[in-house]
Amino acid sequence: MPPADAPLVAARGLARRYGPVHALRGVDLDLHPGDVLLLLGPNGAGKSTLLRSLAGLLRPQAGSVMVAGRRLSGDDPDARRPIGLLSHQSLLYDELTLLENLVLAGRLYDLPDPRARAETVLARQALLERKDDRPRQLSRGMQQRAAIARALMHDPTLLLLDEPFTGLDAVAGDRLRALLGELRTAERAMVIVTHHASEAWDLATRVGVLVGGRWGYLGPRPADLAAFHLTYQEVARG
Amino acid sequence: MGRALRHALAIAGKDLRMELRTRTSLLSAAVFAALVLMVFNFARDPTAVATVDLAPSILWVTVTFASVVAMNRAFTVERENGAFDGLLLAPVSRESLYLGKYLANLAFVLIVEAITLPLFVLFFNLDLGGALPGLLLTLLLATIGFVAVGTVFSAMVAKTRFAELMLPILLLPFMVPPLIFAVKTTVPLFAGRPLSDVLPGLRFLALYDVAFVTLSVLLFSAVVDE
Incomplete structure (x- = not known):
């Protein structure tokens, strides 16, 4: 049992290379319940690599990620249970209906009544009437809401969002x-990757800027977005 | 029912439901098998080689390539919308994930074989008679093994650009040992020999199954974890 003040996420020394390119160079990150980290950086800075490492989808070549006191690895499936991911893609099967997609997710997360939970989260996304439609029959906005419904099926305490807007x-x-405002609770931490700070500025409690696989900036969210833009540009230029 | 088995059955059920809805791989594999049998039927000279001598090779060549066609789709469906990330992210052991995909592949290939066998009998006008139980056992044992290897390789090649081409290139060398023994078992069965005469071949196939199912389960995690 981790101590009460233990971080929900503790990443230490994360490093990842793709051939000669260093995507992450020894990145540390602590996230506590209630934290909403706005993750910024120029293209190729390592944002998506960091997010996928935090999700356990990418094995870092060095370093480790602990979520709720358990080390993420392929050998410990339950370590991934607190994680919800909203990625560029919906993670939904086009040949299954929305309801079938969500019930499948519910079964994989051992939910006691996957169908009831699926209908609840679909209703919350105003998609209950479309539950028998397939993802490709939905508009882009509806697909995004369906992806959110899938990510929230198991009520994750760590929500990772890769360019959700x-x-x-x-x-x-x-x-x-x-919706993200509603999901920002004292028990949950979120990481929002975006290219435009203004999209989620008000939601964030902390801001991180990755440049060349390292933190160029990591701290509490400044009060003034316009002033932060200057800081960002300086940091991004290296 | 154990949690691991429940997860595996959920994944296999999902694959079967999707396949039965689209029939993409079953239909293409069955049509492919029918075409191969038809080509062999018209290309052979029945006066030069007796049908019973040629039939085992034709059956196994057809089953081999039709199975590869059926298995090709196993992980390509997971690429759509990044759905495989959803499976990897879930609290499901890699062994359960493998077992689920394996069971679905096994079902696909067995269905393709169930379609191929009557076509084969029809095209070659064979009376399987007493050979049928032995032939079914041989088909089952050979299929269990090569589908285990095929499931790992189809996961491996799914992210490559030429997955459909890569799978047979990687898989066929691993299919050679069970194929040799499957053909060696089928020849005496078609010649009317009793099942007891082909036990060594069946034992080899069973051994191959144990070895390669175990190896495939162990290797799968390394293949899917980036």
Whole structure:
């Protein structure tokens, strides 16, 4: 049992190379319940690599990730249980209906009544009437909501979001911001990767800027977004 | 039911449901098998070689390539919408994940074989008679082994650009040992010899199954974890 003040996520010395390119160079990160980290950085800075490492989808070549006191590895499936991921892709099978997709996820997470839970999360995303549709029959905004429903099926305490606003129109973007606001609880930590700080600035409690696989900046969210832009540009230039 | 088995059955059930809905790999494998049998049927000279001598090789060549066609789809469906990440992210052991994909592949290939065998009998006008139980056992034992290896390789090649081409290139060398013994077992069965005469071949196939199912389970984690 980890101590009460233990971080929900403790990443130490994460390093990952793709051939000659260093995507991560010894990255440390602590996230406590209630933290919302806005993860920024130029293209190729290592944001998605860090996010996939935190999700346990990418094995770092050095370092480790602990989530809720358990080390992420292929050998300990339960270490992944607290994690929810909203990626560029929906993680949904096109040949299954929304309900079937979510019930499958519920079974894999050992939920006691996957169908009831699936209907609850679909209703929350205003998709219950489309439960028998397949993902490809939905609009981009609806697909994003379906992906969110899948990510929330098991009520994760660590929510990782990789550019969640990409491809959404203004209305859908506002709806997603409102939902993320509701999901920001004292028990849950979130990491939001984005290219545009303004998209999730108000949600964040902390801001991190990765540059060349290292932290260029990691700290509490500054009060003034405009002033932070100057800091960001300095950091991003190295 | 154990948690690991429950997860495996959920994954296998998902694959079967998707396949029965689209029939992509079953239909293409069955049509492929029918075409291969048809080509062999018209290409052979029945006056030069007796059908009973040629039939075992034709059966196994057809089963081999039709199985590769069926297994090709196992992990390509997981690429759609990054769905495989959803499986890897779930609290499911890699062994359960492998078992689920393996059971689905095994079902696909056995269905393809169940379609191929009557076509084979029809095209070559064979009376299997007493050879049928032995032939079914040989098919089952050979299939258990090469599907185990095929499941690992289809996971390995799924992320490559030429997955459909890579799978047979990687898999066929591993299919050679069970194929040799499957053909060696089928020849005496077609000649009307009793099952007891082919026990050494069946034992080899069973041994191959134990070895390669175990190895495949152990290797799968290294293949899917980036």
